[in-house]
Amino acid sequence: MQPHRISVVVPVYQGEHTLNALIDEILPLTKTQTTPGGRPLVVEEVLLVFDHGPDGSAAVIRELARQHDFIRPIWLSRNFGQHPATLAGMASSGGEWVVTMDEDGQHDPADIGGLLDTALDQQATLVYAQPVNAAPHGALRNAASKSSKWLTTKILSSENSVKYQSFRLVLGEVGRSVAAYAGSEAYLDVALGWIAGEVTTSPVQLREERGRASGYHLRSLLSHFWRMVLSSGTKGLRMVSLIGFLFAVGGLVIVLYVLASYVFFDAGVEVRGWASTMIVMLFGFGAVLFSLGVIAEYIGVAVKTAMGKPPYLIVSDPASGPLGRRNATEPPA
Known part of the structure; x- marks a missing residue:
């Protein structure tokens, strides 16, 4: 054999x-x-x-x-x-x-x-x-x-x-x-x-x-992990859609709660809760910005691919080419 x-x-x-x-x-x-x-x-x-x-x-x-x-x-x-x-x-x-x-x-x-x-x-x-x-x-x-x-x-x-x-x-x-x-x-x-x-x-x-x-250090390991996520297809984009859906449902629940409180419990009293409103807004805007960031990463990958960025480039041994002839007396690195 x-x-x-x-x-x-x-x-x-x-x-x-x-x-x-x-x-x-x-x-x-x-x-x-x-x-x-x-x-x-x-x-x-x-x-x-x-x-x-x-x-x-x-x-x-x-x-x-x-x-x-x-x-x-x-x-x-x-x-x-x-x-x-x-x-x-x-x-x-x-x-x-x-x-x-x-x-x-x-x-x-x-x-x-x-x-x-x-x-x-x-x-x-x-x-x-x-x-x-x-x-x-x-x-x-x-x-x-x-x-x-x-x-x-x-x-x-x-x-x-x-x-x-x-x-x-x-x-x-x-x-x-x-x-x-x-x-x-x-x-x-x-x-x-x-x-x-x-x-x-x-x-x-x-x-x-x-x-x-x-x-490998923390930054390179995180970059390694993120490349694996982006290379895994469009599942990350689907996750963005899921986050948006969850926040939309959460917003609807809060609206129903406020209406129910106004109609059944605090009739005639101004609805309070500015702190809660700000918290909800911050969470909502955070979710939107996170989603836009993920989408931007996918767009960046597509742009680099479309521009023809090579994953690597093989060259000859630098010591055997012009870079190795720095002067007459100094040996190549």
Whole structure:
């Protein structure tokens, strides 16, 4: 049986101190190995997508590419973020299967065989790693992650959001197709769900990150969540309609209450309650402004797509081009 050919895509933002260890773990898989289910596999390429992080990752990528023929550096024109960088790697891949994983060492390359077995056993085109232990991010971030997935599952009816993980295996032609048409504001896993057939999970054990701070902060995590909401279709707009309906019903109830109070209880007495009126108005205007904000976000996504904003742009290694020739004596960065 011919081995299943796998491309590994690694978005690199802060990988200066973790990439070497990760490649050392992937190295045995570049020779034909056998999965726990007895299927042969081989990692034929590792695509390191440089996303212009703050450390010396670029130099490490260049050195790894000199040492190993299977390393393929992918250079982006600027920082685009983890999902666009992953899309760029998928678009450049050539394997029958594409595995995406983080640079920080919490994903074990030895689990790739299990992901492949699950895909073949269940005839799935997309397999997410399902951690059997808590993610090593701290209680607050883990709670926020669970809450966001619960919200998207219950409110936006996105069942697959519970499975979303950056450690995933996808059929190569599916991954490359998503990379070809996904817009700049599309959430990667939502876009994969648009065309993937069977979607399932495979159990893995997450490891501690290798001595580096997370590249995600509160603002970036909120942006990540909001992109997932906007990419989930027009359900957010339906939620706006629901909010308007609820406030309209609430207003009608208040009107009936005021009329009933005037007719049956306080006849001949001026109806009071300016404070209550102001509170109702503030809530009403708040609901209107919130609804307009959500609509504006959807319009913004549509405008960016219509203007042709690319999700990523692949360029040549800056050190090998004009930017690397700063002067005659200074070496390239």
